[in-house]
Amino acid sequence: MAETPKPEELFQNIDHSLPETPWEDVPPDLSEGRFCYPTKKKNLEYLDLPTTTGGEWSPADEQWPIPDNWQEIIHQGFKDRLEKYRSLKVFMDVCVRCGACADKCHFFIGTGDPKNMPVLRAELLRSVYRNDFTRAGKILKKLNRGRPLTKQVLKEWFSYFYQCTECRRCSVYCPYGIDTAEVTMMGRELLSLLGLNINWILEPVANCFRTGNHLGIQPHAFKDMVDFFCDDIEEITGVRINPTFNRKGAEILFITPSGDVFADPGTYSFMGYLLLFEHLGLDYTLSTYASEGGNFGLFTSSEVMKRLNAKMYAEARRLGVKWILGGECGHMWRVIHQYMDTMNGPADFGEIPKSPITGTVFENAASTRMVHITEFTADLIYNNKLKLDTSRNDKHVVTYHDSCNPSRAMGLLDEPRYILKNVCNNFYEMPENTIREQTFCCGSGSGLNTEEIMELRLLGGLPRANAVKYVHDKFGVNMLSCICAIDRAALPPLMDYWVPGVGVTGIHELVGNALIMEGESERTMDLRFEPLNEETEEDADE
C-alpha cells in the first residue's frame, strides 16, 4: 500500500529547474488516434445548436471551419457563463496551484502528458480568463500567467477537454473543492458555441431528442427488445414475465440507460431488473418515450442536458406515476442528484418515494422523486424481502468498481456492496486508494467511449485495470461488477487488454441469478445461458 516518504526523501526529490519548453509553447498532438471524430453537422442542426462554417472537417486540419469572429463568440460565451455561474468564477480565481490534483488524473497517470494534470488542463481555460477578464491580467498579460485566445489555444481546448472524463477524482483531493469536471464542462460548452463537438456525444444527443434514447431505438423496437429478454428469461427460469409499457396509473416508472437494452453485458442486468420486479409483484411500467436514463447533454452543455432530462418528468407526469425508479447508470445519477432538481425540479408530480414492499420512505429523493435501484434493492434485502440462492453465483469471484458518478456525485458507496455480499459468496475489494471516493475511472466516460481513441482509453483505464489485476492475481477475481452502462461497455475491452480472464457484470445480473422465483424450474443456466457453475458444465459433458 501507500508508503509515506520521509521528509529528507521529499526534499531530495524537489527539482527547481524550469521545464525545457514552457507548456504554453507545446502544441497539442492532433494526429490521427489522438482525437475523437467531430460531429456530423446534421446532429447540430437537428438540435438547433451552432454549427461549423464548413462541411466535414478533421481536428488534424490546419484550418478549422469556424467563423471569422470566433474569438468574439468565445469571449462573449465565457463572459455570460462567468456571470451565470458563480462557481465558475470561483474555480477560475481560487486555485493556488498546490498540485494536490496533479497526479490524481487517470489520463495523466497513464499517458504522462503534463497537460492531463487537472491543474494544467484547467489552466488552459484559466490563462484566457486571466488575460481577458481580470484587471491584473489585462495589464500584466503574460507576467500574470495570462495568454490571449489563439487558434492553438482553441485546439488545445478541443484536445484536452476531450481527454477528461469528468470523473471528478481530482476534485476529491482539491483543498478548495474545485470541481474540475465543471471546468471541463464549461470548456466543452464554449467549444460548442463554434460547433466544435464530437460525434460520439452529439449523435446520441440528437437521437435521444428524436426517439427518446441514445441509440435511436424506436418505440416498437424498444418493446421488441424487452420482449426478447422475457423470452430468454422464460427459457432460463420457466417464468414468463409480461412487463407493461407506457401504462397510465402505474405506481412506479422505471428508467434505465438504453445501453442495458442493446449492449451485452448490460442486457443481463436488464433481465435482472425484470426478474426482481416480478419477484416483488411491483406495480411498475416502462416507457418507450423516456427510454433513456443516460444524458449525453451533460457532456455538451447545461441547456442540452436540461432539454434531455425534462422528458423523465414529462413522462412521469403524463403517466401519473408516484415516483421514478432508476436503473444502473453512471452519469445519469450525476444529472439527477446534482442538476435535475435545479434544472427541471422540484418535481411537480407524485409523492415522496416509498417502497411499496418495505414501507421505507426515501427522504433523500423527496425533491427529485427518483430512487437508485441499488438503494431500493439494498432496502429489500435488509428487510428480508428477497429469496436468494447465493450459490448460483459461486463461479464468480467478484470485485466492485465504484462507478465515478454514483460514488463521487451521490455518495452511493455501501448499498452496492451490501447487495453484492448478499447475492454472491466470493467478494474481494480492490486496494483502498482505488475504490469508493478514490475510485479510478474506466477511462471512457463523458462520451469518450469511442473506438478511434482506443489507445488513449486503455491508458486512461490503466489505473483501474491495474487494481483489478492485483485482486485477480491475489484472490482469483474473475468478475468485475459495476453500476454504470458506460462501464459495462468500456470495461470489457479494458479487461481484455490488461487483465484477460476477468468478465464484467452489472449488480442486478447477479441479483437476477440469485433470485428464487415463484414457480421457477430448476436453474441450470445463468442469465447469459452459461452453466451456473463449472461442475454443471462438467456434469453436462459426462
Next chain:
Amino acid sequence: MPDKNFQDIVSSRKERWIAKWLDEVMRSYPKESVRFFRDTMDPFANPVGAALRKGVYSLFDVLAAESYDRQAARQALEPMIRVRAIQEMAPSEALGFITQIKSIMAADIKSADTYGQQAAMVRKIGDHSDKALLTAFDLYMECKKHVYTLRAVQARDGVRQLLIKNKLISELPDIDPAVMG
C-alpha cells in the same frame, strides 16, 4: 552456471546500472511526468512507474543469465511493452531503451579501468539485449494487434447486436455436434 567472477561483478554494479537504465527509460517522457513516474512508489497510484521499475530489474536478471531465455524475457518485458506500445511514442522510442544497457555498462567498466574479463561479460549481456529487442518487437506488435482487434470488435458489435435483436438479420442457429454426426 555462470562463473563466480562474472556474478560478483554483476552484483556489485547491478544497482548502479539499473538506476541509469531506468533513467534512460524515463527520457521518453516530459520532465514534469518523470518526477511522478520515478518518485511515486505506490504501484496503485503509479502503475506505469511501477511497471517500468519492476520491468528493468527483471529484464536485467534475464540478460545477465548464462544463456538467453526467451520466455523469461517475454515475462519481464511484457508489462513494460504493454504500456509503451500504446503510449504516444514511436516504436523506436518505445523499445530503444532495451539495448541502451550496453553503453551504460561499457561506460562504467571503462571508467573503473578494469577492462578484460569484464569486457566479455558486457558483450554477453549486450548480445542478450539485442535478442531481447527482437523479443520486445514481437510483443510490441502483439499489443498493437490487440488494440486493433478491440477497435474492430467494438465497431462490429455496436451494429451487429442491434440488427440481431431487431431480427433484421438472422444468425445460423447453434447445431449440436452430435446431430452433425
